[in-house]
Amino acid sequence: MRYDVTDKQWWDDAVFYQIYIRSFADASGDGSGDLMGIKSRLPYLKGLGIDALWITPFYASPQADGGYDVADPRTVDPLYGDLAAFDAMLAEAKRLGLRVTVDVVPNHSSDQHEWFQAALKAAPGSPERDRYIFRDAHDGVLPNNWPAVFGGPAWERTADGQVYLHLFAPEQPDINWDNPEAATDLDRTLRFWLDRGVDGFRIDVAHGMAKPAGLPDLPTLDAAGNVPDGAIDFRWDNDAVHSIHRGIRRTMDDYPDTVTVGEVWVTDRTRLALYLRPDELHMSFNFRLAEAAWAPDELRVAIDESIKTVDGTGTPTCWVLSNHDISRHATRYGGGKTGRARARAAALLQLALPGTPFIYQGDELGLEDVHVPDDALRDPTWERSGHTERGRDGCRVPIPWAGSAAPYGFSTTSRTWLPMPEGWGQRSVEQQEADPASHLRLYRTALAIRRSRNAFGDRSLRWLDGPDGLIAFARSDGMVCALNLTGGPVDIPAGTVLLSSTPPQNGKLPNDAAIWVDPGA
Template sequence: MPSAHRTAPASGIDDDDATWWRQAAVYQIYPRSFADADSDGVGDIPGITSRVPYLATLGIDAVWLSPFYPSALADGGYDVADYRNVDPRLGTLADFDTMLAALHANGIRVVVDIVPNHTSDLHPWFQDALAAGPGSPARDRYIFRDGVGDEPPTDWVSLFGGSAWERAADGQWYLHNFAVQQPDLNWANADVRADFVRTLRFWSDRGVDGFRIDVAHMLTKDLSGPLPTQAQLDALPRNGTHPTVDRDDVHEVYAEWRAVFNSYTPPRTAVAEAWVDRSRIPLYASPESLGQAFNFELLQADFDARQFRRVVTENLELAEASASSTTWVLSNHDVVRHATRYGLPHPERSADDLPLRKHGTDWLLSGGVEPELDRERGLRRARAASLFVLGLPGSAYLYQGEELGLHEVADIDDAERQDPTFFRSAGLDMGRDGCRVPLPWTSDGPSFGFGSRHAHLPQPRWFGDASVEAQENDLHSTLTLYRRALALRHELQADEELEWIETGREDVLHYVRPNGWRVVTNFGTTEFALTESQVQEDHVALASSETPFGHVPGESTVWLRPA
């Protein structure tokens, strides 16, 4: 094993804390939509640095940066042209180092996105592959196949719509499970494996604390035999031997990465974005593999007590099985914001009827959401769900803007949309632009303080009332709620366990942490009376809604401090 690396000590960061990630509050930043320092309409690295005081005041433990690498933005930066650099529109490596130092100085660790399933079609490797032709070593870094006459090798469909194969000028076809501009890499190729190890070391040596692995379940593929049809592919069990997803041999890659991570002090962390059956999650979260995996089930759950309890119970069991901690996610850059999800009508579903797919809330977007949205109810439920989640053992991943209670931006003209899912589906899937609209920092201005000119995605007028400036000094604002919750979270945390307390109502959940802190969430609409021992006023440490003495209002959460 390589000799251990140690980065220079940074103020506010404990280099001896190897378990910081287990119950961390991690704030996801989508760089192009966070803050724009050079006023070109696109967020950038210096913009993030300028907002470090805000992040420190919020009380998070780490930030996760979505891709900031050179990219043609065919897929919001997830089409990477250079894994060891910064997109010139977002800054420089020196800007990155300045941002990293500022975050570390404020006790905030940094996790960066790694996109290993595919590159951009502008990546030098892919350009070499196109030029070198069939059978070349350069082409072997990707997945090229001969077609069937003038047709592609199979009828496989891209996750963004349309064929998963694109024809090169010489007649061969290359595989792209996402956009045409995102050719899949061949992870059986030694060059590919070695180059990603170099990338992991490059960022780790700069002081990055961890990595979020994009579509971690899709890297390795076995296309050695006759290729199945799409229908046959869909019917195959996903038990480790599927030709294209969630293969057991992907963990050979991650074992090599784990050796790299463990060569640093403290070990670098990793979290897998793995859309797999829950029984397979421990493979990604084990200490021998990536160490942690996203639990996406609350992204797809309704505001429903039975669904929430089932998701929490099962995922804590999975975390224990893998010796990891679980993760809780209510919003991210791929799904409708939860303040909007909870304010929309939805089909009745049981606790066991949650879908599992990469973009699991696309049903919400069909035809737009604004006419049916109950904004007040959605926000009330979102605040309650957020407090419920922040009280749980495990890591909490927060998406930029959820601390402001932002809703999805539904009203975007077709000509202003950017997400390839919208265009590849001919507008049937509205895409993810609505959750990626740049943040509002001030109550007015051309981009509500995001920059000094209009933002790259249009911001609605109501953003002013939801801005940081509008909420900063409001004791009842969602921003204040998040700040108070994140400050109290460190007191609430203890061993990674909880005990369910029966409430006598199916729509009310009550759990207690080992140190005596209690969380009660009323998913129903009628008040829930606390027990006599809980009604002392000083026991209520925090509430998502105005709380009558001794009661939890409908669609609300309270935190109860032990006596």
């Protein structure tokens, strides 16, 4: 299987590392990660074998949704430092040869943004309100039946009786992209950070900015008022969104060698491919692999469909196993010893595939979700769901660096913004550095092999035959990746073993294990 190749760009086979800034490293000692914390850990990321960073929002924000409620996209929130700290972090990353991409959030703003505060003070029908999506609620009836992602209706009342649209939390009013000021302001934001030297952007909710004309009711909601899987959902992926992305691309083209990657939750691969036309996104996340169960048929279909999505677009496939919005894959794959073994195997699968892998901080440590006490939960889903859904905090707990007790080198205070669990000392970077069989050393070895072999710059994959339950493919130089989900041991492909997620037993590959083999070595 092969897809078209254009002139190679640096991101075509780069390994990205997602930094959830509040939980990565705290240099100030306040219990929250920050920009100087990132700077202090850049040598670790360089040594791991990372090529590029994606840093989640560090802009001025009331933190109603982990910084994705942006009050000013062109300044740094004091929680994370200041512009001088950002510039110092970026300069150090450049010195080490690391690319830096940052988040932009064009679908909505914080309710503390100066635009929204002006809108609340202005009259209905005013230019200030036209920057958002305000409507009348006649006799208290909402304009439509849309639910918000975090629970409850997607409309919030104002003091004068109007309502405004928020597809996420009430503190995140949706911007009206029919108003030309939206594009003008985003262009200003993009250029602000590009001029400072960033290498590109991850675009939050890249399928959501454009709303359908007339804001029609959704035809199908379940008993809880949510949209069932597979039902028509007018809230997302409207055709007008593509003109927005073409505008973003025009800005990016003024800064050669910079990249955009869209967070596009669209399952239909034909629809998803539209975002990858030559004048739109450089890359788009494809979440098929992250959504697949630990089952051979689901994983193989996810890989096939992901590659077919980019076929002919000239863009690489983005491979994701975990991020700040979904449960960590070690937990999804069963948790405990089983989940961690499967996560090791999944790492070799992800890193052997053609395209661009994104590693979420802590993936390389084999971290699982943490049970955060009820009184410590921060995710807006917890309150909006009436305490029925715990939200995403479990995958956002600060990562352990060293030591045997909290805060495990993450901070100088044990009062971290989300509490860290007992027993994480054995999972820390310090402990895993010293263990040749650790999750961390597996990732470091895999990334070193990946960097040393020309095949990883090639966009081809050839499926190999094998027993039911074995996923096996070869790269262009012949290197074979095999993942055993047969339920029992299988023969190892002929050749020299480069790396195995679990040591072979009696010359065979155990179940729930993956292996890289060089047939010609």
